[in-house]
Amino acid sequence: MGDRTEQLNDDQLRKLLEQIVQRYGFDFRNYAPASMRRRVLAILQQEKLDNLPDLQARVLADPSAFQRFVHGISVSVTSMFRDPTFYLAFRRNVMPLLATYPFIRIWNAGCSTGEEVYSMAILLHEEGLYERSRIYATDLDALSVERARQGIFPLGRMKEYSANYLNAGGKDSLSHYYTADRENALFRQYLMKNIVFAQHNLVCDSSFNEFHVVLCRNVMIYFNNTLREHVLSLLHDSLTTFGILCLGAKESLRFSGIESCYVQLIETEKIYRRMI
Numbered sequence: 443m444g445d446r447t448e449q450l451n452d453d454q455l456r457k458l459l460e461q462i463v464q465r466y467g468f469d470f471r472n473y474a475p476a477s478m479r480r481r482v483l484a485i486l487q488q489e490k491l492d493n494l495p496d497l498q499a500r501v502l503a504d505p506s507a508f509q510r511f512v513h514g515i516s517v518s519v520t521s522m523f524r525d526p527t528f529y530l531a532f533r534r535n536v537m538p539l540l541a542t543y544p545f546i547r548i549w550n551a552g553c554s555t556g557e558e559v560y561s562m563a564i565l566l567h568e569e570g571l572y573e574r575s576r577i578y579a580t581d582l583d584a585l586s587v588e589r590a591r592q593g594i595f596p597l598g599r600m601k602e603y604s605a606n607y608l609n610a611g612g613k614d615s616l617s618h619y620y621t622a623d624r625e626n627a628l629f630r631q632y633l634m635k636n637i638v639f640a641q642h643n644l645v646c647d648s649s650f651n652e653f654h655v656v657l658c659r660n661v662m663i664y665f666n667n668t669l670r671e672h673v674l675s676l677l678h679d680s681l682t683t684f685g686i687l688c689l690g691a692k693e694s695l696r697f698s699g700i701e702s703c704y705v706q707l708i709e710t711e712k713i714y715r716r717m718i
Contacts, residue, residue, distance in 0.1 A: 450483060454494040458482075460510075462546075465502050468582070469645045470515060472669035478515070485514040506528035510586060518660065521599070522557040522616075523606035525691060529565060530611045531711045535542040536686050537569045540654060546575040547678060549653045551644060553579040556590025557603075560619075561610075563633045563680075564656070569611045572636060580642035580653065591639040593629040600627050644673045649680040654683055659712075660690035674698050678716070687714045 457476070470478065482494075489507070491497050500507045523529050540546050541704045546566075550713040553559050559579040566572040581587050589624050595603075604616040620627040642650070644661070662670045678700045681687060687695075687704065695701045704714040 444713050445601065450479060450486075450494060454498075455479070458494055460499045461498055461673055461676065465507055467646055468512065470698065472645070472666045472672075472712055473515070474664050474666055474679060477664045479585050481515050481517070484699060485511055488514065513583050513585045516554075516581065516586065517678070518552070518664075520554045520557045520660075522560060522595075522603035523561045523610045523612075524659075526606045526609035528610075528688070528691075528711050528713070529606075530609070531708045531713060532688070533565055533569065533611045535707055536655070536713065537565070537571065539684075539686070540571055540575075541569070541715045543654055544574065545570060546655070547651060547653045548575060548655040548671050549651070549657070550577060550579045551642070551656060551658040551677065553581045553587070553590055553639075554583075555586050555595075556593065556639075557595065558657070559631050559637060559661070560569050560633055563595070563609075563637060564607070564619055564670055565610075566614075567633065572633075575636055577637045578653075579637055581641040582640050582641065582645075587639050592627050592635055595627055595629075597622050597627050598683050644676060645669065651680065652682050653685060653690065654682055655686045657688040658695070659688060663690065671699060672682075678703065680700060683716055683717045685716045687716060689714070690710065 463471070464468050475553070480482060485490070486497055488510070489497060489500065501511050530660065550559050556579065559577060562577060563572060564576050579590055581590070600616065607616040620629045646669065658673070658677055661672055665673065674695070677687060689695070691712060693712060695704055695714060703718040704716055707713045707715050
């Protein structure tokens, strides 16, 4: 095979992304260029192709190849109770606010394979709020959404997840929440009953409900400024007044069009409350 790096020229990449918008309605044109190039190169290798025209032909002709393309573009690093200080701050500062609501709607936007969804379900359960909560877990990648829906994770990662859980203020043992076989941990059904999994594209789709909490953590780091502003506006439109917006450690509302509508609840965490 040839040198794929040489074959990944900007004009061909733009054409590929334009054709995907026209064929499937998925718009990746405002993703950060460096991240997009890395991921497309990885997809070329996975598909055993040498160049972008061949990839374009395959993706446009074969919906399953397009699904693999979306999965490759949207792959992100995730884990249960990722950034434990965030979950500890959420437990101490946000849960008392949520306890004042008769019913709680939470949107986990960009849920990936679901580790952070089940983390939030456990947190709500331990604070006595899960029975009156509904978590909407969405991602643009249908393959990741299906994995999240199953609630099955590698058993080999449970030691790391258990340490995160305890550092996040866990009140039990993480093993209480799953059953294990030789390879996998299967999370218990009662944690799944109030979770709705669905495919949703932050770039193209609109707001679909009004939420008390929106979590969109470590998703926008892959977007350029135009797309980041679009997504922040969508998240803002999806929050109730006094609702909570949670971003990743490297994300911020600074210099955004909605910055003046929020106060940062905790100085050390990207947890904001909508005031207007």
